[in-house]
């Protein structure tokens with residue numbers, strides 16, 4: 001999860017067909033030998049072209065794939081003035097707390113997104129960046 005000026009970056013999946021058009025936090029699967037933070041930094045580089053520092057966990061662990069995987073979200077801070085570009089997603093939007101319901105999130109994201117208004121309010125207008 002990337003927050004700048006009180007807005008959260010939401011990304012529209014382009015694939016696979018059953019997930020295309022649904023919105024998510026940028027990221028991806030942890031590969032063998034990687035920590036969560038290493039995987040997240042690699043995915044942020046691949047998908048958004050940015051360097052990041054991985055910060056605190058956000059929201060609950062959400063079971064995926066009938067319990068064979070887990071969705072886990074971390075806040076990240078953009079480094080070196082990098083700004084995300086949609087290298088693999090079909091669209092990106094920076095959503096305010098009031099706009100979080102304006103995109104169709106992947107189903108597993110909903111309990112995490114539900115915690116964001118409180119988190120954004122606690123962060124204040126400067127956000128994490």
Ligand SMILES: Nc1nc2c([nH]c(=O)n2[C@H]2C[C@H](O)[C@@H](COP(=O)(O)OP(=O)(O)OP(=O)(O)O)O2)c(=O)[nH]1
Nearest residue numbers: 023024025026027028029043064071106107108109
């Ligand atoms: N990145 C991300 N994935 C999510 C979210 N919510 C959610 O259900 N998922 C699911 C979708 C996918 O089944 C899985 C992430 O896999 P992915 O296909 O993006 O992973 P990846 O980048 O490693 O891709 P691949 O090389 O395995 O094809 O988690 C979310 O908010 N962000």
